[in-house]
Amino acid sequence: xxxxxxxxxxxxxxxxxxxxxxxxxxxxxxxxxxxxxxxxxxxxxxxxxxxxxxxxxxxxxxxxxxxxxxxxxxxxxxxxxxxxxxxxxxxxxxxxxxxxxxxxxxxxxxxxxxxxxxxxxxxxxxxxxxxxxxxxxxxxxxxxxxxxxxxxxxxxxxxxxxxxxxxxxxxxxxxxxxxxxxxxxxxxxxxxxxxx
Amino acid sequence: xxxxxxxxxxxxxxxxxxxxxxxxxxxxxxxxxxxxxxxxxxxxxxxxxxxxxxxxxxxxxxxxxxxxxxxxxxxxxxxxxxxxxxxxxxxxxxxxxxxxxxxxxxxxxxxxxxxxxxxxxxxxxxxxxxxxxxxxxxxxxxxxxxxxxxxxxxxxxxxxxxxxxxxxxxxxxxxxxxxxxxxxxxxxxxxxxxxx
DNA sequence: TTGATTTCCTAATCTTATTAGGCAAAAACA
DNA sequence: TGTTTTTGCCTAATAAGATTAGGAAATCAA
Numbered sequence: 001x002x003x004x005x006x007x008x009x010x011x012x013x014x015x016x017x018x019x020x021x022x023x024x025x026x027x028x029x030x031x032x033x034x035x036x037x038x039x040x041x042x043x044x045x046x047x048x049x050x051x052x053x054x055x056x057x058x059x060x061x062x063x064x065x066x067x068x069x070x071x072x073x074x075x076x077x078x079x080x081x082x083x084x085x086x087x088x089x090x091x092x093x094x095x096x097x098x099x100x101x102x103x104x105x106x107x108x109x110x111x112x113x114x115x116x117x118x119x120x121x122x123x124x125x126x127x128x129x130x131x132x133x134x135x136x137x138x139x140x141x142x143x144x145x146x147x148x149x150x151x152x153x154x155x156x157x158x159x160x161x162x163x164x165x166x167x168x169x170x171x172x173x174x175x176x177x178x179x180x181x182x183x184x185x186x187x188x189x190x191x192x193x194x195x196x
Numbered sequence: 197x198x199x200x201x202x203x204x205x206x207x208x209x210x211x212x213x214x215x216x217x218x219x220x221x222x223x224x225x226x227x228x229x230x231x232x233x234x235x236x237x238x239x240x241x242x243x244x245x246x247x248x249x250x251x252x253x254x255x256x257x258x259x260x261x262x263x264x265x266x267x268x269x270x271x272x273x274x275x276x277x278x279x280x281x282x283x284x285x286x287x288x289x290x291x292x293x294x295x296x297x298x299x300x301x302x303x304x305x306x307x308x309x310x311x312x313x314x315x316x317x318x319x320x321x322x323x324x325x326x327x328x329x330x331x332x333x334x335x336x337x338x339x340x341x342x343x344x345x346x347x348x349x350x351x352x353x354x355x356x357x358x359x360x361x362x363x364x365x366x367x368x369x370x371x372x373x374x375x376x377x378x379x380x381x382x383x384x385x386x387x388x389x390x391x392x
Numbered sequence: 393t394t395g396a397t398t399t400c401c402t403a404a405t406c407t408t409a410t411t412a413g414g415c416a417a418a419a420a421c422a
Numbered sequence: 423t424g425t426t427t428t429t430g431c432c433t434a435a436t437a438a439g440a441t442t443a444g445g446a447a448a449t450c451a452a
Contacts, residue, residue, distance in 0.1 A: 009430080022248075032409060044410075053409070055318060055434050109359045143365040144373035147352070150360075151374060156343070163305045165333025171337040177340035179383035180388075188380035189373065205399080228440060240441075241400050249440070 006134055019058050022101025029054065030101065045057055058117060060105035065120035068095055068106065072127045080134045082183050088131050089153055089179050096157035123180065135186050141193045145186060152182055157182050205235050209260055210245055215253050218297025226252065255314060256301035261316035264291055264302065268323045276330045278379050284327050285349055285357065285375050292353035296364065331382050337389045341382060348378055 007013065017038040022030045032053050036043040050056055060063065075087040096103040110117035132145045156178060165185050203209065213234040218226045226247050232239040246252055269281040279365065280311045292299040306313035352374060361367050 027397075028372035029405090033407080041430085042432060043408085044412095048430055071367065092322065107354075107358060107360075109362075111234070139426085140365050141373070143363050144370045147355070147361060147367075147370045148348075148374045148377055151351030151355060152344075153349055154355060155349070156345030156361075158354065159343070159350060162303060164303075165343060166305075167285075167339050170338050171343075174340045174343045177337070177385065178344045181344055181385050184384035185381040188384070189377050192376075193243060227438090229438075237399090238401060239439085240402085240443095243441075244399055 002033065009041060009061070010048060011040060011049060014056065014119045015059050018060055018062065018100070019102050022060060022105060023099050024101070027030070027057070027101050027104040057105050058114070060102050061108065062120045064099065064102040064106040064115055065124055068092070069120070069124045069127055071095060072124065076131055083150070084131045085133065085183060085186070089182070090126065093157050093160070093175060096161055100161040103161065107154070118194055135190045137190060137193050148182070154177065197283065203318040205237060207246060207255070209235060209257050209342060210252065214256055214297070215259070217299050218256060218301060219295050220297070223253070223297050223300040233266055237348065246349065253301050254310070256277055256298050257304065258313055258316045260295065260298040262321055264288070265320045265323055267291060276363065281345070281379060281382070286376070288349045289356070289371060292357055303350070305372070317337045331386045332384060333389050337385065343384070344378070348374065351357050356384040
């Protein structure tokens with residue numbers, strides 16, 4: 001029996017519906033069944049387009065990383081130093097807040113042989129590294145600062161989307177405080193790195 | 197048919213085997229089937245002890261939070277200020293590194309009506325807050341600093357256990373750098389909070 | 393010893409992921 | 423144009439995990 005007339009299914013629509021489901025019901029609420037239903041086809045039919053639930057999540061991860069990188073690049077254009085770092089962190093948090101499911105999909109590490117996914121990860125790291133570059137860290141300190149930036153951004157976003165920050169104190173203010181603290185720390189560590 | 201003679205199953209053994217499975221195979225590798233096999237009983241028999249996989253993970257979360265709090269308390273005894281914060285962060289990271297599965301179980305937020313779990317969460321927060329107290333923040337800044345501490349600790353631990361820090365630069369050194377940066381930030385923000 | 397409780401079992405159900413194999417529409421081709 | 427191939431979807435079936443129902447042996451209380 002044929003399906004009631006509907007738009008043909010392709011990777012674009014799969015990405016779109018998968019994003020919606022993940023953002024609404026959490027990354028664990030995204031299943032082949034739910035996705036098939038959203039696309040108005042039977043679950044086995046999905047396998048004509050993707051190899052399984054793993055690939056759906058991989059698509060989400062790559063999509064999320066790319067959008068994150070585009071956003072990061074956009075908001076830091078024409079800025080440097082403190083302004084750029086601040087804009088980057090604000091955009092990162094906003095992305096995670098607006099797309100919790102897609103954001104969650106971006107966290108796992110790609111398998112070694114997955115070039116496309118790995119490239120998407122590398123791109124964001126490069127964008128962040130470029131933003132940090134202007135602080136003038138030497139060698140390894142850039143990596144340290146980069147890891148710090150990611151820890152901070154991911155830590156806050158992750159706790160916030162998990163609903164862990166329940167205290168009535170404004171989360172926005174806490175985030176601003178944290179960004180300021182990180183900027184202050186960057187100044188200090190930059191000085192320590194190349195004193196004088 | 198009776199099971200081959202073995203130690204009786206109780207919550208203690210369930211916690212123990214569940215921890216082992218979660219740490220070895222990841223929190224998602226912890227299933228009722230695997231747990232039952234580890235305990236040498238059939239999966240349905242587990243329901244005499246726990247209400248389901250959700251409760252197993254809840255037990256892990258509470259166990260992890262309590263152990264984390266005991267450790268945090270222990271390593272900060274007799275210390276204050278920088279030393280205490282440093283010890284706390286080092287212990288936190290070490291715990292996550294040694295017990296990745298149990299650590300992962302501690303991240304979700306307990307349901308509103310689960311007092312025991314919520315208490316375990318509150319305890320750690322109190323311990324961290326006490327450690328930060330010595331920095332002399334006023335009112336809301338304590339919450340900001342506490343959230344910063346958690347973001348940082350969780351962010352780094354989470355990225356590290358996820359295998360996201362692949363650059364050859366030493367993760368130990370990055371962590372030390374990050375702790376130093378946070379301490380520097382605390383100094384700056386404390387000054388900013390109550391200048392003079 | 394008897395009766396209740398505990399602890400485990402088998403059998404069965406449900407959900408989700410996936411494979412196998414088939415049919416019909418659309419596209420390519422002669 | 424008719425024919426063949428491909429594509430996109432389907433039903434049926436398998437497998438793994440969580441869970442419920444219901445029963446029997448072992449343990450405990452009286």
